[in-house]
Amino acid sequence: MALRGNLRDFTITQLLNLINLAGKTGTLILEGPAEQAHVSFREGKLAYARIGQDDGSLASILHKANKLNANQYRAIADRAGQMTDKELGLLLINAGYVSQDDILLNLQSHFSDVIRRLFTWVEGFFRFEAEIMPPEDRINVRLDLENIIIEGSRELRELEQLKDEIPSLDMALKFTDRPMKHVNLSVEEWRVVSFINPKNTMKQIAQTNKMSELEVRRIVYGLLQAGLVEMVRPEGVVVQQNPKTYPTQDKEEQKTLINKLIGRIRTM
Amino acid sequence: MQTVKMVVTGPFSAGKTQFIQSVSEIDVVATERKISSEEERAVKSATTVAMDFGRITVDEDLVLYLFGTPGQKRFDFMWEILSEGMLGFIVMVDSTRPETFREARSILETFRAYAPTPFVVAANKQDMPEAWDMEDIRHALRLDAETKLLPCVATNRDTVKTVLLELLFSIMQEMESGK
Numbered sequence: 001m002a003l004r005g006n007l008r009d010f011t012i013t014q015l016l017n018l019i020n021l022a023g024k025t026g027t028l029i030l031e032g033p034a035e036q037a038h039v040s041f042r043e044g045k046l047a048y049a050r051i052g053q054d055d056g057s058l059a060s061i062l063h064k065a066n067k068l069n070a071n072q073y074r075a076i077a078d079r080a081g082q083m084t085d086k087e088l089g090l091l092l093i094n095a096g097y098v099s100q101d102d103i104l105l106n107l108q109s110h111f112s113d114v115i116r117r118l119f120t121w122v123e124g125f126f127r128f129e130a131e132i133m134p135p136e137d138r139i140n141v142r143l144d145l146e147n148i149i150i151e152g153s154r155e156l157r158e159l160e161q162l163k164d165e166i167p168s169l170d171m172a173l174k175f176t177d178r179p180m181k182h183v184n185l186s187v188e189e190w191r192v193v194s195f196i197n198p199k200n201t202m203k204q205i206a207q208t209n210k211m212s213e214l215e216v217r218r219i220v221y222g223l224l225q226a227g228l229v230e231m232v233r234p235e236g237v238v239v240q241q242n243p244k245t246y247p248t249q250d251k252e253e254q255k256t257l258i259n260k261l262i263g264r265i266r267t268m
Numbered sequence: 269m270q271t272v273k274m275v276v277t278g279p280f281s282a283g284k285t286q287f288i289q290s291v292s293e294i295d296v297v298a299t300e301r302k303i304s305s306e307e308e309r310a311v312k313s314a315t316t317v318a319m320d321f322g323r324i325t326v327d328e329d330l331v332l333y334l335f336g337t338p339g340q341k342r343f344d345f346m347w348e349i350l351s352e353g354m355l356g357f358i359v360m361v362d363s364t365r366p367e368t369f370r371e372a373r374s375i376l377e378t379f380r381a382y383a384p385t386p387f388v389v390a391a392n393k394q395d396m397p398e399a400w401d402m403e404d405i406r407h408a409l410r411l412d413a414e415t416k417l418l419p420c421v422a423t424n425r426d427t428v429k430t431v432l433l434e435l436l437f438s439i440m441q442e443m444e445s446g447k
Contacts, residue, residue: 164374168381230412231377233384242383244353247270255443257272257330258355262436264326265429268291 003128012118013153015126020044020145026130032121037114040134046143048134049114058085058103058139061110067098084137108141112148119152120159120213155214162217165224169203169213172234173220178227192219198235273333274435275350276320277375278360279368283392283422284336285320287360290428292322292334347375348382356386356435360422361409363391363399369408376409386438390420390431 003018007030015028023044030037035052050056063073076088083091092098134140173196185193188211195205206216223229246254276284289295320336335350351357357379361372372389379387391405400408406417416434420427 164370165377167374167378171377171381224410227410230410231380233380242353245355245385246272251443255440257270258436258440258443260326260330261272261332262433262440264324264332265291265432265436268324268425268429 003126005126007121007124007126010126012115012121013149013156015128016115016145016149016152019128020149024128024130025133026128027132027134028126028128029132030118030121030124030126032118032124037118039115039118040132040140042134042140042142044145046111046115046145046148047140048138049111051114051117056110056135056138058088058107061106062092062098062103065106065109067102067106068092072097085139086137089139103139104141107139108143111141111143112151115148116152116155117212119156159214159217162214162221165221166202166217166231169206169216170201170234171231172198172201173205173223173229174198174232176227176230183226183228188215189219189222192216193223196229198232201234269331270329271331271333272355273335273353274432275335275337275354275357275379276360277337277347277357277379278390279362279371279375281365282360282362282368282372283420284360286422287358287390287392287420287428287431288320288322288334288336290422290425291324291432293325294323347378351379351382354383354385356388356439357383358431358435359387359389360392360420361389361405363393363405364396366400366408369405373409386435386442388416388418388431388435388438390418392420392422394419394427395421395424 012030018024019028019041021044025042025044027038027040030039037049037051039046039050040048048056054060059068059073059076062068063070068076089100089103093100093103175196191209192205192211195208202216202220205211206213209216211219220229224231243249246257248254248257276287278284320334322334322336324332324334326332335354337347337350359372359376359379362368376387376389389409389411391399391402393399394402402417402419406415409417411417416438418427418431418434420431422428
């Protein structure tokens with residue numbers, strides 16, 4: 001029977017565990033809430049992973065890891081269009097831009113990051129296609145899944161705890177009255193802090209900074225704990241009153257109703 | 269007959285059912301079940317699993333319903349349903365159980381995200397010697413100075429009335445400010 005189903009019933013952790021234990025070869029295709037992911041395996045080991053609009057090419061991975069600058073990346077995209085990643089890798093090594101270790105470590109790190117993002121998917125569908133192999137023009141790795149599963153489960157637990165503290169990313173943040181003069185913030189924290197404004201929701205801050213749900217929650221949690229920010233409803237959002245709240249939509253009648261309630265409770 | 273509703277929420281065993289019982293003119297329609305977890309059974313023997321339901325008749329045309337939410341996290345799917353169309357909500361916290369403050373904070377933020385309605389926080393069991401001071405509870409729950417934090421004893425009708433009145437004053441204030 002085909003390996004397919006819903007992530008609500010069968011989690012990413014369970015899927016990776018099964019692929020690992022069964023030593024499966026093929027590609028896991030995941031349809032998440034907003035994007036699709038392709039993760040390929042050889043004999044139960046992670047070989048390749050791609051998510052959303054990301055083309056998963058060696059050039060883009062090295063560019064994101066700051067191993068190639070913007071000009072080099074553009075030049076490769078213009079001139080090496082037909083070249084496979086293996087050919088490009090050899091070219092870059094021979095030209096002295098990167099080492100073989102650079103390439104392998106960055107690919108492994110990128111594919112692990114893709115899997116880590118998948119751990120936060122709790123809604124969506126999956127199917128495992130044993131016939132689909134990783135793209136031939138891409139470089140494959142051989143990564144054991146055990147450590148990725150342990151790390152992912154740990155992050156999932158952390159995300160669940162952070163969701164208790166920050167249930168909705170649709171809320172905004174504002175600074176408290178405490179001065180931020182002597183606070184040492186990391187680069188990532190500064191990226192969040194620079195967008196703190198009652199008009200920006202946490203979801204918008206995460207999107208602007210290209211941060212995952214876990215990353216933005218982790219930073220905001222620290223800022224909240226330090227008492228530097230507080231959560232507020234986003235400014236400028238027109239709040240629609242639920243039509244079921246009051247039996248009448250007339251504002252004066254609503255006030256009369258509240259006054260009646262006040263009067264009744266006072267005399268109880 | 270016109271009806272409006274308020275929601276009483278808070279962690280497990282915060283005193284929500286008792287709060288509603290103290291002012292409801294009908295016996296609270298409670299959906300309680302025996303507790304299976306030993307840890308929770310040490311605190312109380314039965315808990316709300318769907319909702320509590322109390323009623324205050326204002327006049328022949330207007331009735332206020334009070335809904336109490338289940339406190340256990342695994343029943344949180346009920347929260348959004350119960351919060352729909354509420355005038356406002358009360359977050360109850362047991363002043364003697366600081367281990368529940370974090371959850372109270374989480375429930376408060378969840379309800380704030382569901383609906384932009386006014387709310388107050390009621391610090392229950394303030395008559396107990398081990399109750400935390402109000403200011404300490406305010407800090408622990410990270411409530412700003414504008415959020416109403418009210419002392420309460422859920423078995424005492426007068427303090428329950430005060431909490432309900434303060435919530436109604438907040439609703440009126442918000443109406444008048446045109447928010």
